[in-house]
Amino acid sequence: xxxxxxxxxxxxxxxxxxxxxxxxxxxxxxxxxxxxxxxxxxxxxxxxxxxxxxxxxxxxxxxxxxxxxxxxxxxxxxxxxxxxxxxxxxxxxxxxxxxxxxxxxxxxxxxxxxxxxxxxxxxxxxxxxxxxxxxxxxxxxxxxxxxxxxxxxxxxxxxxxxxxxxxxxxxxxxxxxxxxxxxxxxxxxxxxxxxxxxxxxxxxxxxxxxxxxxxxxxxxxxxxxxxxxxxxxxxxxxxxxxxxxxxxxxxxxxxxxxxxxxxxxxxxxxxxxxxxxxxxxxxxxxxxxxxxxxxxxxxxxxxxxxxxxxxxxxxxxxxxxxxxxxxxxxxxxxxxxxxxxxxxxxxxxxxxxxxxxxxxxxxxxxxxxxxxxxxxxxxxxxxxxxxxxxxxxxxxxxxxxxxxxxxxxxxxxxxxxxxxxxxxxxxxxxxxxxxxxxxxxxxxxxxxxxxxxxxxxxxxxxxxxxxxxxxxxxxxxxxxxxxxxxxxxxxxxxxxxxxxxxxx
Numbered sequence: 143x144x145x146x147x148x149x150x151x152x153x154x155x156x157x158x159x160x161x162x163x164x165x166x167x168x169x170x171x172x173x174x175x176x177x178x179x180x181x182x183x184x185x186x187x188x189x190x191x192x193x194x195x196x197x198x199x200x201x202x203x204x205x206x207x208x209x210x211x212x213x214x215x216x217x218x219x220x221x222x223x224x225x226x227x228x229x230x231x232x233x234x235x236x237x238x239x240x241x242x243x244x245x246x247x248x249x250x251x252x253x254x255x256x257x258x259x260x261x262x263x264x265x266x267x268x269x270x271x272x273x274x275x276x277x278x279x280x281x282x283x284x285x286x287x288x289x290x291x292x293x294x295x296x297x298x299x300x301x302x303x304x305x306x307x308x309x310x311x312x313x314x315x316x317x318x319x320x321x322x323x324x325x326x327x328x329x330x331x332x333x334x335x336x337x338x339x340x341x342x343x344x345x346x347x348x349x350x351x352x353x354x355x356x357x358x359x360x361x362x363x364x365x366x367x368x369x370x371x372x373x374x375x376x377x378x379x380x381x382x383x384x385x386x387x388x389x390x391x392x393x394x395x396x397x398x399x400x401x402x403x404x405x406x407x408x409x410x411x412x413x414x415x416x417x418x419x420x421x422x423x424x425x426x427x428x429x430x431x432x433x434x435x436x437x438x439x440x441x442x443x444x445x446x447x448x449x450x451x452x453x454x455x456x457x458x459x460x461x462x463x464x465x466x467x468x469x470x471x472x473x474x475x476x477x478x479x480x481x482x483x484x485x486x487x488x489x490x491x492x493x494x495x496x497x498x499x500x501x502x503x504x505x506x507x508x509x510x511x512x513x514x515x516x517x518x519x520x521x522x523x524x525x526x527x528x529x530x531x532x533x534x535x536x537x538x539x540x541x542x543x544x545x546x547x548x549x550x551x552x553x554x555x556x557x558x559x560x561x562x563x564x565x566x567x568x569x570x571x572x573x574x575x576x577x578x579x580x581x582x583x584x585x586x587x588x589x590x591x592x593x594x595x596x597x598x599x600x601x602x603x604x605x606x607x608x609x610x611x612x613x614x615x616x617x618x619x620x621x622x623x624x625x626x627x628x629x630x631x632x633x634x635x636x637x638x639x640x641x642x643x644x645x646x
Contacts, residue, residue: 168587171299175291175579176484179572181646182290186575187568188641189213190283190546193249194259194563195639197272197279199623200250200312203230205638210249210282210309217290217645219307226321228618232309233327236293237302241332241592243585244306244537245288245578246530247281248313248338253626256634257559262499264556267637271630276553277339277562278313280546280571284337285309287575290645292582303586306331312622316356316425316462316529321618323532324610332592333473333538333585336530337574339562340543341550343481344516347474350541351467352401352427353434354527355611358459359385359422359445363452366416375416376453379409382420384448389424389441400437401427401525427527431465435611438463461619463611465531469521470602472595473540473581478518480580486515486545487569497548497566504557506550511566535608538595540581544574 179186189209196205207223207230214221214234225231255273256266267273289307296303308327310318322328361382366375386404393402404424410417426437442458449456489497494510501508533539546567551557561567585591 167299168583171295171301171587172580172583174298175295175583176576178291178294179287179575179579182287183568183572185643185645186283186287186571188643189286190280190567190571191563192639192641192643193279193282194274195637197251197256197274197634199253199272199627200315200317201228201230201620201622202624202627203250203311206230206249206282207232207309210286213286213643213645214289214307217293219289219293225308225327226318226325226618227620228311228318228321229620230309230311231318232307234289234307235304237296237304239302239304241585242304242306242330243582244308244328244331244334245285245582246308246310246319246334246336246533247285248310249278249282250312250314251278252276252314252554255554255556255559257556259560259563260496262496262503262560268630268633271634272627273556273559274562275556275559277547277558277567279562280339280567281337283571284544284574284578287571288578288582291575291579295579295583296586301586305582310529313529315622316354316464316527317618317622319529320462320464320532320610320612323536324612328533328536331537333595334533335540335542335578335581337542337544337578339546339570341545341547342512342516342543343484343486343545343573343577344543345469345474345477345481345541346519346521347469347471348521349429349466349468349523350521351524351531352429352527353431353464353466353531355426355434355438355463356461357424357426357438357441358407358461359424360457360459361420361449361454362456363416363418363454365418368414368416372416376418377416378420378454379417381448381452381454381456382406382409382422384451385422385445388444388447392440392444396437397433399429400433402437427525429466429523431611434463460613460616461622462529464527464529465535465608465611466523467528467531468534468539469541470538470595470599472591472598473538474518476581476584476591477540477542477577480577480584482515483580484573484576486513487573489513493566496561496564500548500557500560501550504551504555509549512545512549532608532610535603535606538599542574542577544570544577546570546574
């Protein structure tokens, strides 16, 4: 541990981030935070496993939010619910003054992702039900552990500054965080951190993911008997089909960087009734926010053409619109110093064997769990998206990827849920919580770190002016996934874990 602490100091010096007198208590505060995490490793695991059992879809995370609210209040945080009008969105605050450090994580599950943990074959807990096939349950466990640890450090070492903890419902639909930014929740924030499950302990800087716009198109027609008088009807479904065909034809003339995909949400009732209502839902992704916005504008014209051809009318609804994610170089250096301090978990032979079984089941290379530290690197922009992008263009931002899943296993596949309530996930949660807590302590105790992060952030985003892609009067879709969740909740409820969780 002493060698790693010396390494952290060396890294900070190399980055030009030396602390003045205010930074001299960082090592003690960090030791307090790490001890709190080690002491509560079992409680952190219980949080992750409970949320795994709840497996709630985006905007319907009621059990998950209730657990987090209870724990945060017991820790001593002031908790606000219903952030930006989203019932399952939480803002928990502790401390006073600046710097103001925001930490945000998602905790939603995926449709059809139900899977028995620790079993390396497809074995749903409830067939067809939602499940944590990306492992967002572990994000929340890390968040709780870091929240408790940082509060202990603030209290015992009299640290100045404010911690703001945001839960981010419905990340899988790209919903909540653009609303938080649009509604002013990050105006007083000095720096922000995000933790997301992965298979290594790492961070990066630069553009990381694509922008995305999530848009529904509703078409309205006129019913008729499809056999005796179809000429009197106007088919909304025909309009949806023509929009989909039109968009597919347009793809040839779109930049190869774009990604767009759709599902028909409502496609009529029965064949002998000309449908007067239909709905299609699109994601439009591009490497820049301008590119995503341009795709959206083209899609509007395609929808208008489909309506014109069929005689239908249409409405479009922007559910959410997210800037591409990016991370600040200085924040990445702070996170990396703590990654090097904490190190990877020590995996047992049993954990390595389970990882290889999961990899075999997923049809990927059987390499086991990561044992090699990942150095700081510049990000390679992925075509995936995350709704945290707006935050990353508003304040200096750092991202922590932590090793609670298995290398090579694709997210959104049932195999990605197997490890998420096992000792693999638990060890990754603890490692990630320490990195998160350590980075926050560094920011609280080194004012020059915050100042440098702001300066490099200003340089990195120079020439870009952030503006929300959400319409100013757009309301979050709070009923999203309500029907799907209602189908399974009573079947899932007997499997809920309600362990006694008490941080100490």
